Amino acid sequence: MTPNPFSGLHACVHCGFCLQSCPTFLVTGDESDSPRGRIVLLGALERGELQETDPDLILHLDRCLGCRACEPVCPSGVSYAPALEESRRRFATVRPIPWPVRLLLAIVGEPVLRIPFFTVARWIRPLASLVRGSSAPAMMFGMLAATRAKGVGNGRRWRSRRGPAGEARAQRPSMVALFRGCVMDGLFGHVHRATRRTLEVNGYRVVEVSGQDCCGALHAHAGLHDEAVRLARANVSAFAKHSGLWLAVNSAGCGAQIREYDRLLADDSLEETARRLAARTCDVTELLAVAGPVQGARMELKVAYDPPCHLLHAQRVSEAPLKVLQAIPGLEIVPHEEAALCCGSAGSYSLSQRELSLAILERKVEALAKSGAQVVATGNPGCIMQIGAGLRARGLDLPVVHPVELLDRSYALAGYYS
Ligand code: SF4
Ligand code: SF4
CATH class of the missing domain: 3.40.50.1860 (Rossmann fold)
Structure with a gap:
C-alpha cells in the first residue's frame, strides 16, 4: 500500500523549535512561511479543509525551498519532504508551472535537448565571465561563469596512481560507479574528472555505467511526479545491471534524490531494486573519508x-x-x-x-x-x-x-x- 505522504507531519507538536532554522521565515517573518505554519497548511490540505487551488496555500508552499533544514532540528522527528512533494504534485495539476522552470526541466530531463544546450553553454561560458552586475541576466551569466574549472589539472588528462591508503584498500577490491547527472555532466566535467582521480588515489576503481539519466530531483520538487518516476526508473534499471557496485555521487541534490528512490517508486515493480540502489549510494566525500583519505x-x-x-x-x-x-x-x-x-x-x-x-x-x-x-x-x-x-x-x-x-x-x- 502506498504510504500516506502526510503521515510524517502528524508528530508535530507545534513547539516552534524549527522556526529559526527556516530561511524563508528568517526573511519574511511570516508564520505561514515557517515550517510550523506550512505544516498547519499541509494538514488542512490532507484533511480537505483547504483545496490545492487555494492561492494562499500555493503561495506559502511555493515559497518553501525544500531545503529540509527544519527536519534535523525537530525534536519530534517530523518528516516534512514527502508532504511538500505531494502538495507540489497536486498544484502541478491545477496551475501552470512558470515557463522558465518548465523549459529548464524539459532540457535537463531529455538528453536530446540537454546535450546541445550544455554544449552551447560551454561555448559561451568564457564570455559569461566578462558580465558583471546583479540584474537577472547578469546573475544568469554569473551562474554560468561559476561553472568554470578553477584548479590545477584543468584541461589536462591526468592519470592517477594509488596512494598509501589506496594500496591497503586494494586488498579488498572496491568498485564504484560515477553518477553523471545532467548539470554535473554538462557543465562540471572537471569535477567528475577530479572525483574519479581522487577516488582512484584512495583505492577505488571507478567504472562508467551507461543508460543513466538526470536524477529527477528538480522534476519531483516542481511537482512533475510522472517525469521524476520515469527518470528514477531509468537510473534504477541502468545500475541494476551492476548489482555489486556502489554509486558515487558528487552532487548533493542528486544523492538525496537517489537515496529516496524507494519512496518515489513505492508500489512500483522496481521498488525493491530502488531500495538496494539507495542503500549503496554515497556522496563522494563519504567514500573518500572511509578510505582515509x-x-x-x-x-x-x-x-x-x-x-x-x-x-x-x-x-x-x-x-x-x-x-x-x-x-x-x-x-x-x-x-x-x-x-x-x-x-x-x-x-x-x-x-x-x-x-x-x-x-x-x-x-x-x-x-x-x-x-x-x-x-x-x-x-x-x-x-x-x-x-x-x-x-x-x-x-x-x-x-x-x-x-x-x-x-x-x-x-x-x-x-x-x-
Ligand atoms: S516541525 Fe518539529 S520543531 Fe517544528 S513546530 Fe513541529 S514539532 Fe516543533
Ligand atoms: S524545507 Fe526549508 S524553507 Fe521549507 S519549511 Fe523547511 S526549513 Fe523552511
Missing part, C-alpha cells in the same frame, strides 16, 4: 565550507566533506555564520521565486564576505552557481569549488598524477 600536498589556503542542504539536512552527511578538506595539510577551514542555511538556489527556486532567492542569498554572501576565506567549497552544482553568482554580483572574486577539486589539486601537487 590519503593526505595530499600542503596548500596554505583559508576555505569556507558551505554544506549543501541536501547533503547536510537531507542526507545528514556533515563530517565527511570536512575530512576531505582536512586531508590537505596547511588548509584552514574558516567558519561562517550562515553555514546551516540554504543559499537560495534550491533547484529551480532562483527562477520561480527570484526575489526571495536573492534575499536568502544575500545573507549567505554577507557571511562569506566576512569569513576571511580565500575559497568557498560546497558539494552541489546549484550551490556553486548560486553562491558564485552572488559573490560576483557583490564584486568579490572568491572562487567557489567542489571539495574534491581542492583535494585533487593537492594530489596533483603531491605528484599522484602523471
Whole structure:
C-alpha cells in the first residue's frame, strides 16, 4: 500500500523549535512561511479543509525551498519532504508551472535537448565571465561563469596512481560507479574528472555505467511526479545491471534524490531494486573519508565550507566533506555564520521565486564576505552557481569549488598524477 505522504507531519507538536532554522521565515517573518505554519497548511490540505487551488496555500508552499533544514532540528522527528512533494504534485495539476522552470526541466530531463544546450553553454561560458552586475541576466551569466574549472589539472588528462591508503584498500577490491547527472555532466566535467582521480588515489576503481539519466530531483520538487518516476526508473534499471557496485555521487541534490528512490517508486515493480540502489549510494566525500583519505600536498589556503542542504539536512552527511578538506595539510577551514542555511538556489527556486532567492542569498554572501576565506567549497552544482553568482554580483572574486577539486589539486601537487 502506498504510504500516506502526510503521515510524517502528524508528530508535530507545534513547539516552534524549527522556526529559526527556516530561511524563508528568517526573511519574511511570516508564520505561514515557517515550517510550523506550512505544516498547519499541509494538514488542512490532507484533511480537505483547504483545496490545492487555494492561492494562499500555493503561495506559502511555493515559497518553501525544500531545503529540509527544519527536519534535523525537530525534536519530534517530523518528516516534512514527502508532504511538500505531494502538495507540489497536486498544484502541478491545477496551475501552470512558470515557463522558465518548465523549459529548464524539459532540457535537463531529455538528453536530446540537454546535450546541445550544455554544449552551447560551454561555448559561451568564457564570455559569461566578462558580465558583471546583479540584474537577472547578469546573475544568469554569473551562474554560468561559476561553472568554470578553477584548479590545477584543468584541461589536462591526468592519470592517477594509488596512494598509501589506496594500496591497503586494494586488498579488498572496491568498485564504484560515477553518477553523471545532467548539470554535473554538462557543465562540471572537471569535477567528475577530479572525483574519479581522487577516488582512484584512495583505492577505488571507478567504472562508467551507461543508460543513466538526470536524477529527477528538480522534476519531483516542481511537482512533475510522472517525469521524476520515469527518470528514477531509468537510473534504477541502468545500475541494476551492476548489482555489486556502489554509486558515487558528487552532487548533493542528486544523492538525496537517489537515496529516496524507494519512496518515489513505492508500489512500483522496481521498488525493491530502488531500495538496494539507495542503500549503496554515497556522496563522494563519504567514500573518500572511509578510505582515509590519503593526505595530499600542503596548500596554505583559508576555505569556507558551505554544506549543501541536501547533503547536510537531507542526507545528514556533515563530517565527511570536512575530512576531505582536512586531508590537505596547511588548509584552514574558516567558519561562517550562515553555514546551516540554504543559499537560495534550491533547484529551480532562483527562477520561480527570484526575489526571495536573492534575499536568502544575500545573507549567505554577507557571511562569506566576512569569513576571511580565500575559497568557498560546497558539494552541489546549484550551490556553486548560486553562491558564485552572488559573490560576483557583490564584486568579490572568491572562487567557489567542489571539495574534491581542492583535494585533487593537492594530489596533483603531491605528484599522484602523471
Ligand atoms: S516541525 Fe518539529 S520543531 Fe517544528 S513546530 Fe513541529 S514539532 Fe516543533
Ligand atoms: S524545507 Fe526549508 S524553507 Fe521549507 S519549511 Fe523547511 S526549513 Fe523552511
